[in-house]
Amino acid sequence: RKILKAATALITVAATLGAAPAFAEFNARNIRVSNGINADHPVGNGIQAMQKCLDEKSGGKLKLTAFWGGALGGDLQATQALRSGVQEAVVTSSSPLVGIVPALGVFDLPFLFASADEAYKVMDGEFGDMLNKKLDDAGLVNLAYWENGFRxxxxxxxxxxxWEDLEGMKVRVMQNNVFLDTFKNFGANATPMAFGEVFSALETKAIDAQENPYVTIDTSKFYEVQAYVSETKHAYTPFLFLFSKAIFNTYTADEQKALRDCAAVGRDVERSVIADLNKTSLEKIQAAGVKFNTLSPEEHKRILEKSQVVYEKHKADIGPDVVDSVQKILADLRK
Ligand code: TF8
Structure with a gap:
């Protein structure tokens, strides 16, 4: 009888353990998140929202520690650290990673997306999942598509x-052949350069121009060393919230799910802060004395058409199926 009693007690304990503790499957994890941009970029708001979500789900076990301004290296360098399993996470543009996953080059195609909404539908749907599989094969888990934005x-x-105004202009481009060819095709003197070097290259006039979303021109202070800003919206760049697959695989299923779910929560906050800040950032840039202009609809159409050669040139590298697939999705969305 004693044995029976003991066994029953054990079963009760086991049942309680299995049912209750919400935080049982969470271990204390310190997750370093590398960023090339600065803390006042909307990615900062996104990471705060993601942390709040993680606190609730993990009882404070999963902790993000963000590093800013390329303190842990540039986009590509940080991503390689993830692949070799020495760093947990990075928020990076897709563009510098085309050497790792060529299909990501699809996002660099000039004038691909006509609106942020189109980009969200493509990234957050099956097309985004398909690219995530390719990233996974390269040792990178993309928790969610965040936003860098229209450039x-x-x-x-x-x-x-x-476009003739770009003739001979020394334009810094990301280390990415689609961007290089897009600007060469306009007659610019395009120079690939890591993001971390851009401010001083503009300041010393080693280069004349750069292209990034307003929010980055604001938070990375490029407006201090530039005189003109033109609304070209020539490309939309996603941010990927990447996790080291080697490290992710050592996490429990609950931890992995919390990270994915909370990265989506952070994404929504980040995107909405960008939408608000786009306007405020442009006002701040203009208030600093930078002259602003838009393109006429006719010129926008002319530039877009001139850029089509870049699609032809890079389709084989990106993957013809990948390019065809995104164009089909976009055509359907525009019906
Ligand atoms: C670029 C990108 C960068 C971001 C950032 C470093 O121009 O747009 O602003 O990737 O994370 O290099």
């Missing part, structure tokens, strides 16, 4: 109202 051109020379 605009700033320079120290002249207003750019038509």
């Amino acid at each position: 605009n051109l700033s320079n120290s020379k002249r207003p750019v109202t038509k």
